[in-house]
Amino acid sequence: MHALNQSVAVGPLGLSIGQLLIVLAFGVALMAGALIGRRHRVPVADTLFSLLLVALVGARLLFVARYWGSYDGLLSLLDIRDGGFDPLGGVVAGLGYAAWRLWKAPRQRTALSGALLAGAFTWGLTAGPLLLLESQSRPLPDTPLATLEGDSTDLPALAEREARPMVVNLWATWCPPCRREMPVFEQAQREEQDITFVFVNQGEDVALVNRFLDHESLSLENVLLDARNALGDATGAMAMPTTLYYDAEGRLVDTHFGELSRATLQRGLERLR
Template sequence: MHGLNQSIAVGPLGFSIGQLLIILAFGIALLAGALIGRRHRTPTADTLFTLMLVALVGARLLFVARYWGSYDGPLSLLDIRDGGFDPLGGLLAGLGYATWRLWKAPLQRKALGGALLAGAMTWGLTAGPLMLLESQSRPLPDIPLATLAGEPTDLPSLAKRDAQPMVVNLWATWCPPCRREMPVFEQAQQEESDITFAFVNQGEDVALVNRFLDHESLTLDNVLLDARNALGDATGAMAMPTTLYYNAEGRLVDTHFGELSRATLQRGLNRLRPTP
């Protein structure tokens, strides 16, 4: 059974549905700003692009502040490939900048206000139903898998054996972000004894997977094979790497698309643990 797509692969690039909805909302805001701005002879595109940049910086800064101890140095702080953004930081920074611009540039108020309203409505009408669907937590898919020893298994059996939260990583040896994040997972698997990690290779044979693990000197438990990419279809994860977080009851509570850092992995693990 195919699951609702959570991501879309465009060539070598992968985008989550949430990211695509942000792009759509921003595009609608640009269009609305251009139409209204033409009537009032007031361009808004530069302001909207600056607002987006300010929101991204705010989201990154708050995330880094929250997970400061998980970063190794200045370069890792700047590496945004890990998707480490805090929505609250982006919202506060964006609202602050928008408010300042609306106050500072009265001639731009109608066009900019209309653009922001159009973007917000687009986001609300599209992201709302998506969040509602995501809130209906999906269980661990019962997809036949195999161990590196060739023994049949599946994720529900693994979860029943350990009776604890599970992190499932969908990966492939040809995927550069997958390869880069593997040492992060190796360290986490050694340190987080109260969480089960499963690494489900998509569409490759055991010889290729073993060569990769040997070449990279990786020691990982629960490396599984999904020869038909059935797990990606069942979870709606069309892009790799994808990391799925399941609680102890086997319900999906979070999904991360793209490369992980120690900080973004820690954010996902925190969501698996009960709030003190």
């Protein structure tokens, strides 16, 4: 049985459904702002794009402040490919900027207020069902997998043997973000003894996977093969890499789409605990 998609692959780019809903809400805000602004002869598109940028910067800054010790230097702080954003920082920064613009530019108030209300209504209307879906218990899928030695297994069997929280990474050797994040997982698997890390390769054969691990000098436990990409279908993860966090009872508690850094992995592990 296929799960409802949690992500969408657009070429090499993977977006979560939540991210797509934000894009949709922003698009609606732009259209509403353009329609109302045309009536009042005042443009607000530049203000809306500035607000979006301020919100993203605020979300990034708060996330970096929370996980400062997990970043190695300035370049890693600026590398937003890890998806390290704190929604609270984005909301506070965005609302602050919006309030300042409403006070500073009286002519924009009607159009900007209408745009913000339209965007907020769209996001609330579409995100509600998504949050309800995510709150429902989704157990470990029993998709047939294989070890590098050729033995058959599945995630529930591994979870029963280990009896501890599990982090499942869906990856492939052709996927650059997957390759970049592997050393992060290797270090975490070595340090986090109370977590089981599982690496499920999607659609590749054992020879190719072994060559990749040897070439990269990676020492990973629990590398499994999913020749038919069935686990991605079962979990609704259409983009790679995808990292799934399951508690000790086998319930999905968090999902990360895209590349991980030490900081974003640490955030996911905190939610497991």
